[in-house]
Amino acid sequence: MFSETRTRRLTAADVGGWDADKLRYGINEIYARGGYDFATPEIKDIFMRLPWYRDRVVIGRSQDEAARHLSPLENANLEFLHVSAKPVYVRPIKLHLAAIGFLIGATIAQSLDADPASEKSGKQCCVCIDPGHPSENNDGGAVTNGLREVTMNWEVALLLCDELEKDGMKVVMTKKSEGEFITNKDRAAIANESDADLFLRLHADAGKSTWFTIYYPRKEGTVHGVTGPSKDVRQSSAAAANQFHTAFAAAPTTALKETKTHSLAAGRER
Ligand SMILES: [Zn+2]
Structure with missing residues (x-):
């Protein structure tokens, strides 16, 4: 869905119009690319419908482990999305x-x-x-x-x-x-x-x-x-x-x- 999170650095202009659900999906999708085994069954079900995730997921893999299987660019975008998703404080x-x-x-x-x-x-x-x-x-x-x-x-x-x-x-x-x-x-x-x-x-x-x-x-x-x-x-x-x-x-x-x-x-x- 968000292939750009893999190819270029996201900016504030990119995510300005994203609501909380979209930000969360973007974060989850990056973790999914790293093979994260989602702890929440409903979320895992969504990604299990996608062939690329079924190939990648490693049973029991944590978020930290998934992050180690991502590129520096993907990790930077992940951090940026986390920041963008938490303006409430x-x-x-x-x-x-x-x-x-x-x-x-x-x-x-x-x-x-x-x-x-x-x-x-x-x-x-x-x-x-x-x-x-x-x-x-x-x-x-x-x-x-x-x-x-x-x-x-x-x-x-x-x-x-x-x-x-x-x-x-x-x-x-x-x-x-x-x-x-x-x-x-x-x-x-x-x-x-x-x-x-x-x-x-x-x-x-x-x-x-x-x-x-x-x-x-x-x-x-x-x-x-x-x-x-x-x-x-x-x-x-x-x-x-x-x-x-x-x-x-x-x-x-x-x-x-x-x-x-x-x-x-x-x-x-x-
Ligand atoms: Zn003190």
Whole structure:
């Protein structure tokens, strides 16, 4: 259907008129060319009608493995389609920052929905917010400029929750109260179990800097015997981080100055 995804670099002009279904199909078709064994039976059925897919599919092949059987051009187009398919995250965050003008360091990781084929058609967008601390590493209780980090993270999370819910999104929080102790592992588990589209970790740096930093997972790593995140999650996280960065940098406050996004190996914990 989209042979051009194999022959040339897609541009914004190409996909400007594509709706979510068409973008999703384009993504799936590229994975299909790499022999991906779709986890969603309905999607697999669609491609099994095509002789070229029946020749290519390898039973049990993951998306990451399929991507390794694609050309650099196809991988670049895949990443571009992923970015194009996820514009939803910019607006509410930007509005929120404009409203509160706070200084936040945020760690972003997409929830582990590895199959773009099953991706949320018609489902309410869900964001999991993780207000930083107290955890096994740090209680967040140190007072800086008259404020404890754990308090600031919690209050920002409540404001953000309100803003996102006003925009019709579902919000899941990793804590029920400011002082609730949750380990980093449990925070990740709560985000995964919520089937969130986006996992957003809120922290506030203690230094004198008035800048901001956004972290996202760039590499695969192994922690607690679990390896991840998948390539799809890493690509989505990079796209979300860049969108957040653009929104933060545009926030109309002199207190919030631009630095840059930083990538992070999976599993490193604050
Ligand atoms: Zn922190």
